[in-house]
Amino acid sequence: MTTTKKAAPPSERRAHLIRLAADLFAEKGFRATTVREIADAAGILSGSLYHHFDSKESIGDEILREFLDDVLGGYRAAAAGEDDPRVVIERIVRSSTAALSRHRAALTMLQNDWAYFSAQKRFAYLRTAMKEIEQTWVDQLERGKQLGQFRADLDARLIYRLLRDILWIPTSWKQARGKGWSTDEIVDGLLRLLFDGITAPGQ
Amino acid sequence: MTTTKKAAPPSERRAHLIRLAADLFAEKGFRATTVREIADAAGILSGSLYHHFDSKESIGDEILREFLDDVLGGYRAAAAGEDDPRVVIERIVRSSTAALSRHRAALTMLQNDWAYFSAQKRFAYLRTAMKEIEQTWVDQLERGKQLGQFRADLDARLIYRLLRDILWIPTSWKQARGKGWSTDEIVDGLLRLLFDGITAPGQ
Amino acid sequence: MTTTKKAAPPSERRAHLIRLAADLFAEKGFRATTVREIADAAGILSGSLYHHFDSKESIGDEILREFLDDVLGGYRAAAAGEDDPRVVIERIVRSSTAALSRHRAALTMLQNDWAYFSAQKRFAYLRTAMKEIEQTWVDQLERGKQLGQFRADLDARLIYRLLRDILWIPTSWKQARGKGWSTDEIVDGLLRLLFDGITAPGQ
């Protein structure tokens, strides 16, 4: 999950190309985006991309690593030095929503081409990161049960599974704009649903 | 949404090939699956598939149509002749979970290659179907609010967006078996989360 | 060193294409020959080759395996059931010269691109085969020394090193025709040089 790679000297141009590629990946998925399209977007020939990267996959790699570093950072910070599971969960939701909006492309890549990436050893860190994310959720849900904050019959692992993907979703809405929701509205709606469900208080 | 197509004379062999293709699509996505892989699975050569189908897309088409027919049937039946939105929603959740487990491949295809399909006129029915599904959810949530069953501040469209993808999720768990959840457990957990959230009653 | 590979069903066409490729490899070396050239020679498009082979390397693999099977077969037969090292060596020289003339392309490939092939695990059998060949030579030379047939001060490993490459040479002369030597003349000249040197008897 380290960010520095010896074969990848950072540069302005390079960073710009990654951003262009990320936008395309977000739009059409990683596999469906061709290097020619990336090059076209940059106004250069496809072969010229290989002056900066040694493969299309290494561009994807860089995008995904940065994303997971960011997300995991948020999870760790959320869990550090805080005892109330409810607060930790709220922090996780808010921080990862923010991280996701910063790395929209990475999310789309994972959603569309998870099978492709996770099958390669090069991307083994994806599975590792997912495990840490799951563990964090399960830990907090379990602690909440023990403290009596959450329903005692709640299956932490099951709830996590149900939740994880909801967390990813709001970000992809950026594309479908004009719907009129701010990120805050979405996150608040999500937290409300998570904690209280849709049933009216009295019922 | 019509089922009969002139280029598709139904037959045992044909149905079998579709099932084989569907399994592969479920595993790796529609685009990532090659006709050669489908043919290999059937023990024939790739060219021979074209005796049964006129294109790879027409295989996908058939799988997606059957799926949406099934799902929409469930939605319509759930809403027909029932007034209590809570009951309708529970029926929707149960029926679509069942439909999804019957059409696992279709779901993966939509999740992975939505952009690809929805951009083609041939697959226009996908958008139509999605709109009907959304409308059904929004209708029921709105009626629930008016009846005082659901929270008055609930944004029906937002909640639908949050929910839709959760509904798809449990299906993809078939692969990761051994986790020890039955479909019923998952649906119950999902309905409980939807109606009541994770907070303990007293809190 | 097995000849049968499940992913390579033998066929007339396939064998013909291998022969065409082998001729080109012999002429210009493996790396320097493009798949397009092979396809051109066959009168098809380069992509069509991939109907028969999954990579250029697998064509090379097939050519090299057949060659080494043939050569090693000769070495084993030469050493089997024969005690006189001088006879064994003569047999080895004759059989491998014959094998080489049957697999001229393989030889050129090894001479030109040995570094390329031997660095890949796929071609690990090349090193294994070379070791067996060396061991056979060293064994016979040592036995000849013990029997008093060969000079006692002869360094078997050194002589082998000096000899190995001479063995390969005569084959490549096929190209440079018109020189007027038959294979037999070459082999006889070689054996005479090996056993007796160039010095006149009396000197």
Added chain:
Amino acid sequence: MTTTKKAAPPSERRAHLIRLAADLFAEKGFRATTVREIADAAGILSGSLYHHFDSKESIGDEILREFLDDVLGGYRAAAAGEDDPRVVIERIVRSSTAALSRHRAALTMLQNDWAYFSAQKRFAYLRTAMKEIEQTWVDQLERGKQLGQFRADLDARLIYRLLRDILWIPTSWKQARGKGWSTDEIVDGLLRLLFDGITAPGQ
């Protein structure tokens, strides 16, 4: 065979770069070595090489010319003012072995990429040099026959062909060190093989 070329102003840096390139050529062959690899070895960017050389081929040219100048010099010196063919041949063997060890890269280049170089007019001097080398051998072998030193039935041209490549071989052993042979041991073994063969005196 002229050494001076207008596009080649000699300099320290330049000579160093040629040495680096030569090492890589020796390891992997001329064509298999990329300019980028040469530049990497020098710690500069590939484009910067073109400040010193106008093409990759001109690097190869320089390496090959120096080599052939050195080798031919040895051949001429060996034949000059000496009547005994046996002595001349011994001198040739010793001098060319020494030359080869000074120009290891050139040898690998010729062995691996002979077809490539010899097809270009720029490298016409390669064929010229080879002809002179062959003629020298044939002359000495023929004279030896007339003097009764060498076997009368010996085919000078054939023997030369058989011998030439043996001469190159020992050089490539530099890489596989630790085998425990000094250059002298190799040359002596070679001369002994050449003059007397491997057969024990009495046999």
Added chain:
DNA sequence: AATGAATGAGTTTTCATTCAT
């Protein structure tokens, strides 16, 4: 002297599809 960026022509490979047999 060297960088940093790019070219352009070529390479191997992929894959849905066609079609005579």
Added chain:
DNA sequence: CATGAATGAAAACTCATTCAT
């Protein structure tokens, strides 16, 4: 129904070389 062979268009990637700075 299926084979066996091929197409054709596009994909990812390679690499010697150029050039403004």
